[in-house]
Structures are given as C-alpha cells and as structure tokens.
Amino acid sequence: MPGVKAYKFKLKTNPAFEQACVFTLDTCRELYNASLQERRDAYQINHVSLNYNSQSAQLPGIKALRPDVAAVYSQVLQDVLRRSQKAFDNFFRRVKAGQKPGYPRFKGKAFFDSFVYPQSGFRLEGDKLHLSKIGSCRVRLSRPIEGTIKTCTIKREADGWYVVFAVECNQSRFIPKTGKATGIDLGIECFAAVSNGERVENPKHYRAAESELKRAQRTVARRKNKRSNRRRKAINILARKHLHIKRQRADFHHKTALDVIRRYDHITIEDLNVCGMVRNHHLAKSISDAGWNQFARILTSKAANAGREVILVNPAYTSQDCSQCGSRVRKSLTVREHRCINCGFVAHRDHNAAINIQKRGQKRGARASGMGYEARVNREESPTIAGHPV
Numbered sequence: 001m002p003g004v005k006a007y008k009f010k011l012k013t014n015p016a017f018e019q020a021c022v023f024t025l026d027t028c029r030e031l032y033n034a035s036l037q038e039r040r041d042a043y044q045i046n047h048v049s050l051n052y053n054s055q056s057a058q059l060p061g062i063k064a065l066r067p068d069v070a071a072v073y074s075q076v077l078q079d080v081l082r083r084s085q086k087a088f089d090n091f092f093r094r095v096k097a098g099q100k101p102g103y104p105r106f107k108g109k110a111f112f113d114s115f116v117y118p119q120s121g122f123r124l125e126g127d128k129l130h131l132s133k134i135g136s137c138r139v140r141l142s143r144p145i146e147g148t149i150k151t152c153t154i155k156r157e158a159d160g161w162y163v164v165f166a167v168e169c170n171q172s173r174f175i176p177k178t179g180k181a182t183g184i185d186l187g188i189e190c191f192a193a194v195s196n197g198e199r200v201e202n203p204k205h206y207r208a209a210e211s212e213l214k215r216a217q218r219t220v221a222r223r224k225n226k227r228s229n230r231r232r233k234a235i236n237i238l239a240r241k242h243l244h245i246k247r248q249r250a251d252f253h254h255k256t257a258l259d260v261i262r263r264y265d266h267i268t269i270e271d272l273n274v275c276g277m278v279r280n281h282h283l284a285k286s287i288s289d290a291g292w293n294q295f296a297r298i299l300t301s302k303a304a305n306a307g308r309e310v311i312l313v314n315p316a317y318t319s320q321d322c323s324q325c326g327s328r329v330r331k332s333l334t335v336r337e338h339r340c341i342n343c344g345f346v347a348h349r350d351h352n353a354a355i356n357i358q359k360r361g362q363k364r365g366a367r368a369s370g371m372g373y374e375a376r377v378n379r380e381e382s383p384t385i386a387g388h389p390v
C-alpha cells in the first residue's frame with residue numbers, strides 16, 4: 001500500500017508572485033463564502049441541499065461574468081468548493097451523531113490562508129516551481145522528494161509563504177518486527193507514561209516560550225490604534241511566536257512517535273474521541289494544550305507507514321483500576337500515586353494507567369488476531385468495562 005507523505009518547503013517569493021498569491025487567496029475566499037451563502041439560502045428559502053456538483057457546474061458561468069475569478073486556475077476554484085462541501089459534510093455528520101457543531105462559518109482574511117492545485121497546473125523543475133495563472137518562484141528544497149507529487153498546496157504563514165507537496169511514496173518503509181507491545185498514557189503532568197515505567201517529559205522550552213508569548217501579547221494590547229503600523233508589526237511578532245511554538249511541538253511529537261514505533265510492534269493508546277472525555281472543561285483545556293490529538297494522528301500515520309499497529313481503547317477508568325488485580329481504587333486527579341488496598345500494588349498513577357491501557361490493547365489484539373499482520377487501527381466498537389457499559 002503506497003503511503004502519502006507531505007513535504008513542506010519555504011518559498012523564496014518575489015513581489016509579483018506574492019501579489020498573485022494574495023489575489024488568488026482573496027478570490028478563493030470570496031468564492032468559499034459565496035458558496036456557503038448559496039447553500040444557506042437554498043436551504044432556508046427552497047429547502048434544498050446543494051452539493052459540490054451543482055455548485056461547480058456554475059463555475060463556467062461565473063467566470064464568464066467575472067474576469068477576476070477567471071484569472072484563477074479552474075481546479076483551484078473547484079478545490080475551494082470541495083472544501084466547502086467537506087465543511088458541510090462534517091457539520092451534518094456531527095449533527096447526526098447527536099453533537100452540537102457550529103454551522104460552517106464565513107471566513108475572514110486571517111482564516112483563509114491556503115489554496116490547492118489538486119492535480120495539475122503546477123510543475124517543479126529543479127528548485128523552480130511554476131504555478132499556472134500565478135507565475136514562478138524558487139523553492140528552498142531542504143530535503144529530496146522521494147516519490148510522485150500528487151497535489152500542491154500554497155500556504156501563507158506568519159513568516160512567509162510555503163508550498164506543501166503531497167507525495168505518494170511507492171516503496172514500503174516497513175521496519176523489522178521487535179515482538180514487543182506497549183501501552184501509552186498521555187498525561188498532563190508529563191507528556192506520556194509508558195507501560196514499562198518510562199516517562200516522556202514535556203520539553204523544557206515550552207515554559208520559556210510561554211513567557212515570551214505573554215510578552216508579545218502585552219505589546220499587542222498596548223498598541224491601541226487598530227490601524228497603526230506598530231500594531232500590525234506587534235501582531236506579526238505574536239503570530240510568529242505562536243508559529244514557533246506550534247513547530248516545536250510538532251517536532252517533539254514527530255520525534256516521540258518515531259521513537260515509539262521503532263521500539264514496538266503494537267502500540268495501544270486511549271481513544272481520545274470517546275465522547276464525554278472532553279466534557280470536563282478543565283481537562284479539555286489540558287488536552288488541547290498538550291496536543292494529544294496531534295500526537296495520536298502522527299503516531300497513527302507513522303505506524304501505518306512502518307507496518308506497526310496502533311490500537312485505540314476506551315479511556316474510562318484506566319487510572320482508577322488496579323493494573324495488577326483489577327479492583328477499582330478511586331482517586332482524584334490530585335492523587336499522583338496508585339496504591340492498591342487489595343493487592344498492595346504501588347506505582348505512579350500514570351504508569352498504572354499505561355499498564356491498563358496496554359492490557360486492554362492486548363485483549364483487543366487477541367480478538368482481532370487472524371486479521372493478518374498489517375498496519376491497521378483497532379477501535380473498540382462498543383466500549384464496555386468488565387461487562388458494564390460506560
């Protein structure tokens with residue numbers, strides 16, 4: 001199975017190229033918002049749901065009337081409509097699931113920062129990128145591309161413009177089996193606890209970055225004049241700090257995930273999408289802060305490429321139950337040690353949880369065995385614990 005990998009490079013833009021990109025972004029954003037508006041009106045006035053096909057069929061007509069829209073590569077426009085379709089698909093999927101999602105939003109300038117050549121219209125020659133209807137620009141190719149480029153995304157970030165290539169790599173990157181399994185508890189106090197007792201601490205630079213972020217935030221707050229250049233600059237500095245933290249975090253997640261899949265064949269983590277987990281607001285903040293979802297995503301995709309298995313299990317009571325005898329030892333979040341009154345097992349709370357997670361994963365693995373050894377994600381269909389529905 002060929003995997004798809006993303007390669008991201010910085011662009012060495014020139015003013016003309018940048019201007020054309022800004023123009024494309026603005027046009028795409030306008031189309032996106034118009035598409036949202038049309039869907040909304042169609043539904044409210046005529047009670048019909050529009051879809052991608054009916055909207056993209058209108059593109060030629062719009063282009064005939066609007067030379068600025070016609071100046072954008074047609075597949076780029078189609079991709080915008082596909083994005084709006086996706087937003088509605090997600091919205092209705094969540095409504096169906098009984099959640100209360102927000103209606104797809106109109107996007108302001110700051111919230112629309114990329115456009116996609118989904119198939120053609122772009123060409124990479126050496127380090128020169130040619131984009132249809134935009135122009136050419138040099139790319140800082142920081143690593144060689146292995147495989148076939150499928151799509152090309154142009155992205156605006158606080159510190160410049162980037163290109164992201166989705167590349168299909170043909171050779172499999174399976175690594176030799178180790179015969180080992182593990183469970184990982186993602187935590188608040190430390191980033192992760194492994195079932196063998198190891199702990200992965202949150203990187204120290206997080207703290208330093210946080211105080212820098214606060215300083216930049218205060219500078220923005222001091223610049224009262226909304227239209228001043230000094231305020232704009234301060235906002236850019238703040239955005240760059242955010243970007244820096246985001247990249248540091250992603251880097252940390254990639255390295256941690258790589259280390260885990262090198263050492264284990266079967267990796268069990270908690271299924272963070274189980275409803276109810278995020279209900280607790282305090283915990284929800286911690287979850288988004290720690291970026292667990294991003295880590296889980298990175299781990300799963302790396303595992304798939306390497307022929308490893310990631311098993312997702314229900315997180316309920318993993319930190320309460322004793323991993324050795326199974327009896328439930330109630331403890332609040334502040335109690336950091338698991339001390340079993342039944343069998344006497346003592347361990348750090350997160351370590352105990354990691355063992356529980358691994359055991360649940362093994363149970364899943366035993367049930368799923370016979371499926372053959374391949375990259376797959378196991379998810380518990382009906383989460384129950386010791387026979388009790390949760």
Ligand SMILES: [Zn+2]
Nearest residue numbers: 322325340343
């Ligand atoms: Zn016990």
